[in-house]
Amino acid sequence: MKKNETIKVGISVGDINGIGIEIILKTFEDPRMLELCTPIIFASNKILSIHKKELNIHTQTHGIDSVSKCVANKVNLVNVWKEQVEVEFGKETALGGKYALLSLQAATNSLKQNEIDVLVTAPINKHNIQSEDFKFSGHTEYLEANLEGESLMILMTNELKIGLITGHIPIQKVAETITPGLIEGKVNLMYNSLVQDFKISKPKIAVLGLNPHCGDNGVIGEEDDTVIRPTLEKLQADDKLIYGPYSADSFFGSGAYKKFDGILAMYHDQGLAPFKTLSFGNGVNFTAGLNKVRTSPDHGTAFEIAGKGEASNNSFKEALYTAMDVFKNRSEYNELIKNKLRTRK
Structure with missing residues (x-):
């Protein structure tokens, strides 16, 4: 990352019938957030439009077809899929799991390729996401299998x-x-x-x-x-x-x-x-021990309030802040270790 660049935060949207997209959109209603990071959401414009209309949220997004085209000071949206998908707020459906996985896979691949700096994941439903490509008990286990290192789940404030x-x-x-x-x-x-x-x-x-x-x-x-x-x-x-x-x-x-x-x-x-x-x-789920930084809010899909506009984005916002802080701290630590090694030579 160049000196004056903001941290690129990749965001997977979780279950499309839950509160994930709502808490993401609410977070970036505040334009000051764009001074802290460059958000890159992995989903589709059609899905976000459905949520915006239902929830009366007016967060503007900038559609792109690849992370390389992301723009600072905008809420970037990578269109992972283009087809129209039915949203059934509050319901556990096969489509909800399918598109949660597509978003997560795209975001994880971008993280592995260093296109984004950190990953913040919105909540999935651990049952309907199960498939040939996802046979894990949660995000932590999936990311451990796809990244380097051994994971430790830390719930934190x-x-x-x-x-x-x-x-x-x-x-x-x-x-x-x-x-x-x-x-x-x-x-x-x-x-x-x-x-x-x-x-x-x-x-x-x-x-x-x-x-x-x-x-x-x-x-x-x-x-x-x-x-x-x-x-x-x-x-x-x-x-x-x-x-x-x-x-x-x-x-x-x-x-x-x-x-x-x-x-x-x-x-x-x-x-x-x-x-x-x-x-x-107000807590954050942080996956320690891996070579990349990932956080998420401390709650689930909250189907019972999905589509009602009642979801609090406090925990998601804290997850965002934590991911950025950890990325900076880890970068400084690694630089310090490098300098120590140079001094010893």
């Missing part, structure tokens, strides 16, 4: 960052999935992300236990004592500020989470239930 040791897997498989290698890998991913993506030079990380009361010395399960605790002790020996395991039931209610830069939960709802209680509607 400025004050709270919760990562997941295990992500979108059935609860019955959680205990058998948690191994010393997995814990160590996820801790290192969060540690590295806090350093390079958020400029925290010596991050403090808390790890939650798996069983109630961390097993109560083996009375309610042995994994905390036999798997988690020894792994954390090994990581602490590497001079990293890793603490735990902490009993998850009191960790958030007591305010203990405020003492840490990052928190790792053992499974999806253990981390996301308290996060959404504390921050829902």
